[in-house]
Amino acid sequence: MAAKPDATASTFSLKTLKLKTKQQEILIRVTILCLVYILAFVTRLFSVLRYESMIHEFDPYFNYRTTLYLTEKGFYEFWNWFDSESWYPLGRIIGGTLYPGLMVTAALIYWILKFLRFAVHIREVCVLTAPFFASNTTIVAYFFGKELWDSGAGLVAAALIAICPGYISRSVAGSYDNEGVAIFALLLTFYLFVKAVNTGSLAWALASAFGYFYMVSAWGGYVFIINLIPLYVLVLLITGRYSMRLYVAYNCMYIVGMLLAMQIRFVGFQHVQSGEHMAAMGVFFLIQVFYFLVWVKHMINDTKLFQALLRIGVTSAVTVGAIALGLGTASGYISPWTGRFYSLLDPTYAKDHIPIIASVSEHQPTAWSSFMFDFHILLFLFPAGLYFCFKRLSDATIFIVMYGLTSMYFAGVMVRLILVATPAVCLISAIAVSATIKNLTQTLRGKPAQTLSAKGAGGTRGSSKQQASVDQSIPLLKNGASVLLLGAFYLLSRYAIHCTWVTSEAYSSPSIVLAARGAHGQRVIFDDYREAYFWLRQNTPSDAKIMSWWDYGYQITAMGNRTVIVDNNTWNNTHIATVGRAMSSYEDEAYEIMRSLDVDYVLVVFGGVTGYSSDDINKFLWMVRIGGGVFPVIKEPDYLVNGEYRVDKGAAPKMLNCLMYKLCYYRFGELTTEYGKPPGYDRARGVEIGNKDVKLEYLEEAFTTSNWIVRIYKVKPPTNRW
């Protein structure tokens, strides 16, 4: 009884599953896409499994805090939030100085889940936002690849981008940062724009404008879009590929995108007032001139006359544009390029002029090894893909070539911009992989008719001779093709292995909890940061002001819930320089500064016990440089011995007695850190410290975490009788 219906059901299902080739292909494609979608999500969960569901690093803590505020107080409170807990006593208008896209996205997901009766904590939503959007990016990559080449390239692109370390580095679970959603928005905008150019459809252009709006709301990297697209349009104009499709796509996208972008408070009128956005406007006017000229050409059929008109027209348009730009800049209506923008174009600019940008490790120029680390075989497939693109030049492939080349340049300038280059590299490499494999499989399947007809079109002479040569070469070709195919699969599997290894080993560390291997190979967890912030939350008055180097500002406000003097939003250089000055002054001078800022506690990060190298002593040169950049009383040579910072006996006297040194090494001279080394041996720098007898006059130790990584000092009140 039971077997019969089963059998009928199976035959029934088999019958229904008998699909045509086309349907089978769709099924396979959808299955692959679904698997890639899941893979992209799953591979980013290493950090959650290794540690716990927590927010990583520095900036994500601010994003988390603001998202929490958004979900608790609603959108308008968030929009108008004046935060008095950071940048004391200046405060910060949060609503007007952030890109709200990420927070609003996470809050929307949270509200939807809540509406669907899923009781989740907002933290879990925040932790998983980046992997979720990475998954979505794979879908966009598929469609983009399809638009550029074919659906095979799309599938390969989706698979490549799903596990590419360059993207994973910014989108693991817990890395709740703008980039997590911004790469999705960036790729979506580009895809929709290319689609709009290909189709000339107003609807796609409008969709692209909305994609751009989402990008603007999410990340400052939108400047890349608003410069790349005009550049692309300009290239098309120059190469004579101007078309009505382009005209519709660009005008609609630019105008609507600009108006939408103005709704973001942080961006405001920059699209019409800042130097970085002027290229888009110039191209917008240029394309109108082109349109006009094409119309004129249509009206007058005299080529010579038109040539003259073209020359006059273009020259006068460019002149008027240049004069307008000059006047705007001179009158101050158009703001000049910002330092960040300059430092992108000229890699040495920040180093010489803006220490606060140069001090951030992710703003350093990229090393070759990190290209290899983040791209692996894509680095070799990229040029191959470019070759294929050039071979089949179209509006779409020109776009991806330009995107790939410019973003590669920027990736070379700044480490963090590898992220922007990753989608382009994946797409171009996917074209290379897809085209190669397609060629090879076609050879393997042996479709001589196709190749023959292709070749036959070229030359019809001596058909018998040709036939013979083909007959000879086919077995050889087939063998070669299978070897090459195997090689390609080997490379791709190596890529997958590399990506997984990198993700698990390098990019899944939350950096707020440190892990190390103990002497017996066991895992040692240093949870000092959270210990310290929890101490602050529990043991200090609720209006206490904490002074620390700006790196820890976001974490202190988010986890410690205390007011900080400076934080990672480095909008006020003077304020940061004041803190840098306090840290690099003698204790009595620092005390005056701290009193003037109402500082109650000072927090320093110290790695001398654990060997944690990114501590405040290693960051100290930036405190000196940034402090000295504003306050000339701080002179870097005072801290240097033969051009280097030292902490041992040979260190400069000012170094040995500045506040940062004292706070880091207070009572460190009594501690034996390593067997066989004298007390006061700094493991992070591998030296015995020079000033073991640190006496504090104006501060007192309040708390030191179990591994000495975070040390908190209380600022004493002024002496009672003096």
Added chain:
Amino acid sequence: MRGLFTKIHICLTSQSSKSQHCSVPIQTSRTLKMAKISIATVFIALISLLLTLTHSFSTENPTDRRILVLLDDLALKSSHSIFFNSLQSRGFELDFKLSDDPKIALQRYGQYLYDGLILFSPTTERFGGSLDVAAVLDFVDSGKDLIVAADASASDLIRSIAAECGVDFDEDPSAVVIDHGSYAVSGTEGDHTLIAADDFIKSDVLLGSTKIEAPVLFKGIGHSLNPANSLVLKVLSASPSAYSANPKSKLSTPPSLSGSSISLVSVVQARNNARAVFSGSLDLFSNKFFKSPVQKAGSSNKYAKSGNEQFVTELSKWVFHERGHLKAVNVKHHRVGETDEPAIYRINDDLEYSVEIYEWSGSSWEPYVANDVQVQFYMMSPYVLKTMSTDKKGLYHASFKVPDVYGVFQFKVEYQRLGYTSLSLAKQIPVRPFRHNEYERFIPTAFPYYGASFSTMAAFFIFSFVYLYSK
């Protein structure tokens, strides 16, 4: 419960007269039968404790009550009896002890037993009991008051206590203040170490409102004030002709201290409003000097009684917080037209700030009247600095506009006047910018632009209509 027990301990130890009361509950509480009674007695004990507490030093009642007097020699008790009696008659409980009494203790179970300390023991090298320099300084740092009288050949102990408060006695142990110009005319001609000083600090708070007519007799060592200390004040200075040297030996080198830079009596008011008096002369407080007639050399005015009694009494009133003690209460601020205190202000808000300031008269809080109390609206520097108006009943009031700057501001009242306790009030309040919907929706100057955009929209609509539907 813990707090209750410590309170009973205080009652046991400090109030010897009440100790009978307290011992009863402790004995009875052991038996369950008498639990009720024990509760009742504990209650009585608590009431008595409350009564004693109201009499002792507190923020509500800042005058000192219990004073420990340390003497070199119990004879001082009678030779300085006028001073001590005047204190006792004003309600102070004096506890006389020899300075080397091994039972001396300032505190027990973490609580101070005394509100004030008088050190009339200039020669003591070591105190008895647990008292030492650090303990005395801790006593001051916890808000208690101190009178130190040194004398010729003052001990290092006394010197170091003074030095910690910014008073440096002449290092030469045999030196005393000599003044050939304004010495007090006395029987023994040629002894110019007895000085008639009349260079008082001009402060009604410190020395009372009645002017001290007669010069003050002084015989002892001089001191200078540490220039690094901004809190120490000269109350009685020596005349320009004074110098500090050994009167018995010939002056070989110029004296280290000379002229009016020599201070004879100084006061310190610490940041926590603890007060201290340092005198270079113990005799200044003695009955003999209180009663003796005085005539300043070179002056024909002869006074039947020296100014010492008035000077010392007034100064002791100040040092024991019977005068010049201010308190600020009821700090309020709100927007004009509202009464509740907001959590945050907006730029350009009009606000009102008020504070009540009272002065302790020795027995009650009287309204403090002055025309120089200022409030600051402060963020790194004062953005608003305004003198507050007073209603003469203690209420000070100012209204002003929040500056057009956002940030975390503070209402600050920094009131530091000579002799008065310092008032330092700071109240943090953030100031936010306008919200997105607090700006004007339409501004008149922009009407051409509104007109332009709306007419363009209308024209575009008409144009599309015409373009699409006209053949």
